[in-house]
Amino acid sequence: xxxxNFDFTIPQRQSYVAILMIVWKTYRILIRQVFPFxxxxxxxxxxxxxxxxxxxxxxSAIALIGMIYSIxxxxxxxxxxxxxxxxxxxxxxxxxxxxxxxxRIQTINFEENIAHQLFxxxxxxxxxxxxxxxxxxxxxxxxxxxxxxxxxxxxxKSKLKPIAAKGRSEAATVEEKKTYTxxxxxxIIDLIKVGITENHFRSxxxxxxxxxxxxxxxxxxxxxxxxYTEGIDPLAGGVIILISLAVVFVILSFxxxxxxxxxxxxxxxxxxxxxxxxxxxGLFTKKDVSALDHKIQMVSWSDNLLRKIVGYYQLSLKQASxxxxxxxxxxxxxxxxxxxxDMVTRALxxxxxxxxxxxxxxxxxxxxxxxxxxxxxxxxFIALGYFDTKPFFIVLGxxxxxxxxxxxxxxxxxxxxxHNEKMVMIRGGLFGDKAETLPxxxxxxxxxxxxxxxxxxxxxxxxxxTAAGSVTIPYVGFDRAIRLTDYLLYKTESSNKRWM
Amino acid sequence: MEFSNxxxxxxxxxxVLDIKYRSIQKKHRTVSIIVSTILALILLAIPxxxxxxxxxxxxxxxxxxxxxxxxxxxxxxxxxxxxxxANKGYAMRERDIIFKQGWIWRSSTIVPFNRIQHTxxxxxxxxxxxxxxxxxxFTAGGSSSDLKIPGxxxxxxxxxxxxxxxxxxxxxxx
Numbered sequence: 001x002x003x004x005n006f007d008f009t010i011p012q013r014q015s016y017v018a019i020l021m022i023v024w025k026t027y028r029i030l031i032r033q034v035f036p037f038x039x040x041x042x043x044x045x046x047x048x049x050x051x052x053x054x055x056x057x058x059x060s061a062i063a064l065i066g067m068i069y070s071i072x073x074x075x076x077x078x079x080x081x082x083x084x085x086x087x088x089x090x091x092x093x094x095x096x097x098x099x100x101x102x103x104r105i106q107t108i109n110f111e112e113n114i115a116h117q118l119f120x121x122x123x124x125x126x127x128x129x130x131x132x133x134x135x136x137x138x139x140x141x142x143x144x145x146x147x148x149x150x151x152x153x154x155x156x157k158s159k160l161k162p163i164a165a166k167g168r169s170e171a172a173t174v175e176e177k178k179t180y181t182x183x184x185x186x187x188i189i190d191l192i193k194v195g196i197t198e199n200h201f202r203s204x205x206x207x208x209x210x211x212x213x214x215x216x217x218x219x220x221x222x223x224x225x226x227x228y229t230e231g232i233d234p235l236a237g238g239v240i241i242l243i244s245l246a247v248v249f250v251i252l253s254f255x256x257x258x259x260x261x262x263x264x265x266x267x268x269x270x271x272x273x274x275x276x277x278x279x280x281x282g283l284f285t286k287k288d289v290s291a292l293d294h295k296i297q298m299v300s301w302s303d304n305l306l307r308k309i310v311g312y313y314q315l316s317l318k319q320a321s322x323x324x325x326x327x328x329x330x331x332x333x334x335x336x337x338x339x340x341x342d343m344v345t346r347a348l349x350x351x352x353x354x355x356x357x358x359x360x361x362x363x364x365x366x367x368x369x370x371x372x373x374x375x376x377x378x379x380x381f382i383a384l385g386y387f388d389t390k391p392f393f394i395v396l397g398x399x400x401x402x403x404x405x406x407x408x409x410x411x412x413x414x415x416x417x418x419h420n421e422k423m424v425m426i427r428g429g430l431f432g433d434k435a436e437t438l439p440x441x442x443x444x445x446x447x448x449x450x451x452x453x454x455x456x457x458x459x460x461x462x463x464x465x466t467a468a469g470s471v472t473i474p475y476v477g478f479d480r481a482i483r484l485t486d487y488l489l490y491k492t493e494s495s496n497k498r499w500m
Numbered sequence: 501m502e503f504s505n506x507x508x509x510x511x512x513x514x515x516v517l518d519i520k521y522r523s524i525q526k527k528h529r530t531v532s533i534i535v536s537t538i539l540a541l542i543l544l545a546i547p548x549x550x551x552x553x554x555x556x557x558x559x560x561x562x563x564x565x566x567x568x569x570x571x572x573x574x575x576x577x578x579x580x581x582x583x584x585x586a587n588k589g590y591a592m593r594e595r596d597i598i599f600k601q602g603w604i605w606r607s608s609t610i611v612p613f614n615r616i617q618h619t620x621x622x623x624x625x626x627x628x629x630x631x632x633x634x635x636x637x638f639t640a641g642g643s644s645s646d647l648k649i650p651g652x653x654x655x656x657x658x659x660x661x662x663x664x665x666x667x668x669x670x671x672x673x674x
Contacts, residue, residue, distance in 0.1 A: 320640060444615050444641030448516070449607035465641030485610065486513045493595040493612045499640070 367412030521589030528651025
């Protein structure tokens with residue numbers, strides 16, 4: 001037996017490789033903090049000889065302290081197992097002792113980046129139950145040791161009696177050692193298809209943001225980027241340059257999103273276990289994320305215009321997490337087909353979960369209001385173009401207005417909601433479609449709100465909060481909103497099923 | 501074993517429309533007026549200090565506008581204190597607690613007892629002077645959705661908290 005090779009009852013350190021990881025982590029934080037100063041130092045005018053020397057000493061001192069700190073942190077970090085508790089001791093000056101009973105451990109996830117792969121170690125993340133307790137991680141543990149540790153914890157955990165089984169089965173959280181059936185595996189071709197059909201607008205805006213940020217930093221550092229663009233007459237040569245810039249920009253966005261997709265989803269595989277889902281992907285940093293059925297609060301899927309052509313959806317399983325609600329704790333799978341989505345919802349909610357849901361439209365005024373308010377954005381452009389006699393701005397303003405009017409129409413047409421006895425479904429989208437589904441009992445609280453306009457027209461917004469984010473149904477007739485609220489509350493309050 | 505499973509018509513469900521809200525303590529209005537005053541003074545003090553420190557006369561040159569803007573903001577805050585107080589209200593039902601608020605944009609939030617994680621009673625320094633407490637009710641729905649009922653007498657807040665505790669405990673037993 002492998003696990004007999006390791007005695008976890010003796011306090012021990014992580015693999016020595018962890019020093020590297022901790023140093024890397026510390027430096028990354030440090031560099032992020034002092035980056036603007038570094039830029040100033042290397043390229044700025046302020047690098048006068050005397051100041052520069054001091055600055056160099058300062059940086060070296062910080063680097064040295066960071067190094068020593070990391071090494072000390074490593075040597076002062078012990079973990080061991082005592083009966084059925086995992087105990088972690090750490091702290092350079094003050095010692096802190098963290099005790100994690102096995103039954104609190106929800107999932108154990110592994111992660112490896114290139115350095116990990118090189119030294120055959122793993123980063124081990126332990127996610128614990130409870131809202132206030134934070135999760136913790138080991139930076140690097142030898143691979144076989146990590147597997148042995150996980151096996152040991154899960155084995156001991158499964159032997160533990162579930163603490164006062166109240167509706168939820170604690171034993172069910174032992175998710176390893178179960179059979180995994182593969183739901184989806186993305187091949188390289190799938191991956192490229194997913195990359196091509198990405199939302200390029202988003203990549204574009206990321207690039208724009210990065211450029212802006214760099215520009216800003218350079219300017220702060222005393223480099224005048226504007227002097228390179230001074231010679232260009234903004235109107236005459238401007239149009240050609242603008243168009244070519246736009247073309248370059250589009251190509252860049254496209255390549256960037258393709259690159260990002262491959263990086264993030266390379267070798268993606270998505271499994272179903274007995275009581276949860278697991279996904280693993282990543283080119284350099286391989287990442288494993290698991291989600292247990294009872295932790296999943298919402299399931300949503302969406303596509304866009306391009307994805308519609310290839311028939312792909314992006315599926316996301318949003319789970320409640322002990323840390324603040326964020327994207328990290330939800331499983332995102334691009335390149336899902338309809339039948340795979342059906343498989344997932346069938347596994348989670350049963351085979352006819354969405355039957356007899358009658359989708360209802362929201363009030364037409366949702367569209368009118370959006371049209372009026374959003375197209376107001378175009379007016380300053382038109383005014384500017386009119387008074388400055390620049391036809392370009394007038395065209396831009398009109399295009400903006402038409403865009404907002406058309407999109408408001410689409411938004412309204414796609415915005416629908418409905419429910420049956422168990423599930424709530426909300427549809428939306430702009431050019432693509434989006435569906436969000438959640439079991440009614442996952443509701444945490446519900447908010448009815450009205451603007452003065454909505455009060456006059458007897459309309460209301462219904463916002464449903466869950467432990468993994470919220471969904472809003474806008475512009476529902478007031479009576480309908482009340483009926484919906486009453487029904488959802490009745491279902492939630494009369495059921496003794498756990499939301500987690 | 502007692503078991504019933506009658507069909508329930510949607511129209512027979514208890515409705516949030518029928519709720520009679522209880523208003524909060526009137527002293528809460530005074531508290532929010534004082535808070536608004538402090539806020540307005542701080543707003544005024546920031547440009548003033550910057551000006552004095554930098555030796556600029558900008559502040560005094562534009563004193564009319566600045567005072568005007570401050571008065572407008574202050575007036576609005578005072579109005580908000582009055583209207584906000586009038587529109588705040590809470591209610592308890594057998595299985596949930598409801599809090600409504602807002603003057604221009606109105607909202608009411610309903611938290612079922614079987615979703616409450618924990619409750620807290622909070623008292624700011626000014627609230628303490630007026631003998632008021634704030635009841636905070638936390639769910640797993642995230643900080644933006646937590647209920648905060650201000651302007652309660654400490655006694656009321658405690659009773660509400662105890663009541664909720666009993667309700668939450670009963671739900672866990674079931």
